[in-house]
Amino acid sequence: MEHSHRVSRGAGTPRASRGARSLARPAVTEPSRSRSSVDDEIESLANARDEAQAALRAAQDAYAEACARRDGRVASRSEDEADVLFNASPYVDVRCEYGYIQSNAGLYIDVSKTRPPGVPRNALTLATENFTRELSAMRAFLSGDNSVPGNGEPVILAASTDVSPEEAELMSELRDQLATLTLSNDAIWAREKARPEVPAPWIIKAPYLALCVFLDLVFPENRPIQRFWFLETVARMPYFSYNTMLTVYELLGWWRRSSELRRVHFAEEWNEYHHLLIHESLGGDAAWRDRFLGFHSALLYYGALNVAWLLSPALAYNFSELIEAHAVDTYAQFAEENKATLRKLPAPRIARKYYEEGDLYLFDEFQTARPRSSRRVRVTTLYDAFCAIRDDEAEHVATMAECQMEDSAMADVRKIDLLTGAALAFIAANAWIDRLAQSAGLDTLEIGGVDVGETLSEDGILVQILRFLPFF
Ligand SMILES: [Fe+2]
Numbered sequence: 001m002e003h004s005h006r007v008s009r010g011a012g013t014p015r016a017s018r019g020a021r022s023l024a025r026p027a028v029t030e031p032s033r034s035r036s037s038v039d040d041e042i043e044s045l046a047n048a049r050d051e052a053q054a055a056l057r058a059a060q061d062a063y064a065e066a067c068a069r070r071d072g073r074v075a076s077r078s079e080d081e082a083d084v085l086f087n088a089s090p091y092v093d094v095r096c097e098y099g100y101i102q103s104n105a106g107l108y109i110d111v112s113k114t115r116p117p118g119v120p121r122n123a124l125t126l127a128t129e130n131f132t133r134e135l136s137a138m139r140a141f142l143s144g145d146n147s148v149p150g151n152g153e154p155v156i157l158a159a160s161t162d163v164s165p166e167e168a169e170l171m172s173e174l175r176d177q178l179a180t181l182t183l184s185n186d187a188i189w190a191r192e193k194a195r196p197e198v199p200a201p202w203i204i205k206a207p208y209l210a211l212c213v214f215l216d217l218v219f220p221e222n223r224p225i226q227r228f229w230f231l232e233t234v235a236r237m238p239y240f241s242y243n244t245m246l247t248v249y250e251l252l253g254w255w256r257r258s259s260e261l262r263r264v265h266f267a268e269e270w271n272e273y274h275h276l277l278i279h280e281s282l283g284g285d286a287a288w289r290d291r292f293l294g295f296h297s298a299l300l301y302y303g304a305l306n307v308a309w310l311l312s313p314a315l316a317y318n319f320s321e322l323i324e325a326h327a328v329d330t331y332a333q334f335a336e337e338n339k340a341t342l343r344k345l346p347a348p349r350i351a352r353k354y355y356e357e358g359d360l361y362l363f364d365e366f367q368t369a370r371p372r373s374s375r376r377v378r379v380t381t382l383y384d385a386f387c388a389i390r391d392d393e394a395e396h397v398a399t400m401a402e403c404q405m406e407d408s409a410m411a412d413v414r415k416i417d418l419l420t421g422a423a424l425a426f427i428a429a430n431a432w433i434d435r436l437a438q439s440a441g442l443d444t445l446e447i448g449g450v451d452v453g454e455t456l457s458e459d460g461i462l463v464q465i466l467r468f469l470p471f472f
């Protein structure tokens with residue numbers, strides 16, 4: 001869509017009515033200073049502000065470095081060697097991206113005041129446009145053609161229009177390098193078994209394990225970038241859902257004590273969005289099947305999380321903690337397994353923008369379990385980018401754990417398992433007794449003088465058990 005420069009009328013000062021003017025401006029004489037001297041003052045104040053910001057940034061970097069040294073995350077000799085290795089790589093200056101969605105929709109960092117983002121058109125227009133575009137990719141997928149735009153054909157988005165044949169060759173070689181990356185499912189499970197288990201009741205652990213098995217089945221070991229793209233499409237949904245539900249609870253007048261969490265959840269969602277954009281820039285969204293699966297799973301997941309929140313916010317956070325811990329294992333395994341290749345490849349442009357030049361206030365916001373501004377990330381290679389994502393996921397785990405801390409029911413998940421088991425046993429017994437009473441033509445069933453129907457009634461044992469469960 002073309003955008004023209006907006007020209008403001010009267011430099012943003014509409015003509016005020018006589019009355020309004022007399023209210024807005026007391027009867028004082030106009031400032032004697034000329035406009036240019038005011039402009040000079042503003043400019044020098046802006047310079048002073050920029051210098052102060054640069055000094056603050058330098059102080060924060062020094063602080064983060066000292067924290068990293070204390071925590072053993074200091075730049076080691078092997079990392080210096082990694083810089084030498086990267087600088088000798090033929091891909092060191094390759095500047096391109098491979099995102100299919102980006103090829104149609106662009107990237108927000110390219111939108112500036114000279115090219116404003118505009119306003120979305122109506123839903124029908126956008127839906128028709130999107131469906132038309134995806135339809136041809138879907139047809140290609142159904143006919144087994146994986147070499148058309150939108151279904152497997154490599155998209156190369158160069159930073160400049162002036163690309164030499166040698167540069168173009170390097171760009172497609174880099175893409176081939178990405179296609180050689182692997183991810184061992186068995187090794188991810190081994191990592192999960194080797195670390196301390198995230199405490200979770202079986203009612204949460206069962207769908208979590210089903211989801212992990214689904215991921216292993218749908219994404220074979222030679223498609224890690226596509227798997228990550230899918231995961232990150234879905235991974236944003238919890239934070240989007242929590243903010244929706246916190247807002248709804250506020251609107252209904254039920255709860256607003258944790259309003260501040262909405263800022264943390266937004267920062268988490270913004271972080272996950274950048275993980276997604278990194279995988280998109282690596283070509284993770286090239287296949288129609290992955291886009292279809294990712295977007296529809298995300299919508300379903302969003303709905304399911306809203307329902308889970310309604311039943312128990314603590315359990316919804318617990319589910320996210322499990323997923324985030326699995327993400328740490330997955331990214332740690334991937335970075336380790338492909339270290340040699342990843343260290344030769346440059347970090348995507350969006351990764352550098354987000355980690356090094358982005359809004360670090362927002363970056364600090366989601367890391368609630370560590371002192372503010374104690375983590376700063378340098379991303380030169382793709383290995384750095386994946387390590388940064390891995391560490392972000394670890395911060396998400398810590399934040400999700402903190403979100404459950406005030407729920408006393410989550411203090412002992414074995415009790416939840418026990419009570420859930422007892423409740424299920426009572427429900428099964430109730431169904432069986434109902435059937436037995438019906439077949440015997442009885443209204444009530446007494447065993448040993450005890451009215452079974454009454455035991456399972458509103459004041460009975462079943463309801464007492466259910467009251468102890470966090471989701472009732
Ligand atoms: Fe993520």
Ligand SMILES: [Fe+2]
Pocket residue numbers: 235272324327392393396
């Ligand atoms: Fe995450």
